Amino acid sequence: MRPAGFVAGQRYPTLLSIHGGPHAQYGHNFFDEFQVYAGAGYAVVYTNPRGSLGYGEAFAQAVVGDWGGGDYADVMAALDEALARHPFIDPERLGVLGGSYGGFLTSWTVGHTKRFKAACSERAVNCQYTMFGTSDIGSSFNVVELGGPPAVGGHGALHRAFAAHVREGHHDAAPNLHSEDDLRCPIEQAEQLFVALKKLRRRRPLRALSRREPRECRARASRATGSSGFATSSSGSRDISGRRRSRLRQLELDPRPAPEATGEP
Numbered sequence: 001m002r003p004a005g006f007v008a009g010q011r012y013p014t015l016l017s018i019h020g021g022p023h024a025q026y027g028h029n030f031f032d033e034f035q036v037y038a039g040a041g042y043a044v045v046y047t048n049p050r051g052s053l054g055y056g057e058a059f060a061q062a063v064v065g066d067w068g069g070g071d072y073a074d075v076m077a078a079l080d081e082a083l084a085r086h087p088f089i090d091p092e093r094l095g096v097l098g099g100s101y102g103g104f105l106t107s108w109t110v111g112h113t114k115r116f117k118a119a120c121s122e123r124a125v126n127c128q129y130t131m132f133g134t135s136d137i138g139s140s141f142n143v144v145e146l147g148g149p150p151a152v153g154g155h156g157a158l159h160r161a162f163a164a165h166v167r168e169g170h171h172d173a174a175p176n177l178h179s180e181d182d183l184r185c186p187i188e189q190a191e192q193l194f195v196a197l198k199k200l201r202r203r204r205p206l207r208a209l210s211r212r213e214p215r216e217c218r219a220r221a222s223r224a225t226g227s228s229g230f231a232t233s234s235s236g237s238r239d240i241s242g243r244r245r246s247r248l249r250q251l252e253l254d255p256r257p258a259p260e261a262t263g264e265p
Contacts, residue, residue: 001034001044002088011090014043016079016116018098018105022051022063022071022145043089045082049074051101065147067101067128068108075105076113092117099123100185107193122177123185126192136183 003012015037019026026046034044048054049071051063063071083089095118098106103124110119125131129150132142143149176197178190 001038001046003041003043004039005041006088008088010088011093012041012043012088013093013095014045014082014089016075016094016096016109017044017046018075018096018102018109019046019048019052020098020100020102021053022049022067022101022105023053023060025053027054042095043086045079045089047075047078049078064145067104067145068112071105072108072112075109079115091115095119097122101125103185120177121193123179123182124176124189124193125185126189126196130188130192131185134186134188 006012017034017037025048034046037044049063051060051071053060063069079094083091094116096106096109096116097120098104099122103121104126106119106121107124107126110116128142128146132138132150135141176190176193178185178187180187
C-alpha cells in the first residue's frame with residue numbers, strides 16, 4: 001500500500017504488518033489501521049505467511065509446532081519481494097509490527113534480524129507455556145499450536161514458545177503494548193517479555209519499552225478478521241472482557257500516556 005500523497009521518485013518509510021491468528025488472513029478490503037499508517041506517510045507491506053487461512057488446510061497447519069520457522073521465512077520473503085518490485089520503499093527505514101500471534105512474530109523478527117529501525121509488539125503471545133494456564137483458550141489453543149500439551153514439548157518447542165528469541169538481535173526500539181484486561185493474551189504475556197528484556201539489561205529504560213493500558217480489554221487493540229491481532233471480535237464495540245471503549249487513541253501516533261479510564265461500559 002502506497003502512502004497518502006505519494007510522489008513518484010521518492011522513497012518512503014515502510015511498515016511490515018503481521019496479522020494475528022496465526023490462522024487468519026489479510027484480504028482485499030478496507031482496513032482502518034493501514035489507512036492511518038498510510039495517512040501518516042508510511043508505505044505498508046502485508047502478506048499471508050504459512051499458517052494463514054485461504055490457501056488450504058496443509059498451508060494453515062504448516063505453522064503448528066513451528067512458530068518462528070516457515071512463517072518468519074515467509075514474511076521476510078514477502079518484504080524482499082516488495083523491495084524488489086517497489087523502488088519507493090526505503091530499505092533503510094523499515095518498521096515491523098503486529099498483535100497477538102503477530103506480536104510474537106514481531107518480537108521473533110527483531111530477535112533474528114537487524115533490518116528494522118523500529119518495531120511494535122502489541123498484546124503479544126510471548127510464552128505459550130504460561131498462556132496454556134492463563135488464557136481463556138489456552139488449554140485448547142496452545143495445545144494445538146505447540147503440537148501437544150506443554151509438558152511433552154521438547155527444547156525446540158520451548159525455544160519457540162517462550163520469549164527466548166529476545167536473546168538475539170535487538171529490541172531497543174520495540175515497544176511492548178498490552179491491555180490489562182485482555183483475556184485472550186493475558187497481561188502476564190507482556191510481563192514475560194518485559195522481564196526477559198530487563199534481565200538482558202537492554203540499554204533503553206524499560207518504562208519506555210512497555211506500556212500497560214489500565215482497565216482496557218482486547219477491543220482496544222483488536223477488532224475484526226484481518227487485523228494485526230487475533231480475529232476475535234466483529235465490531236470493536238464489545239470484546240472478550242465485555243467493556244466498550246473508543247479505539248481512536250490506539251490509532252493516534254501520540255507517545256503521551258493514555259488518560260485514566262472513565263469507567264464507561
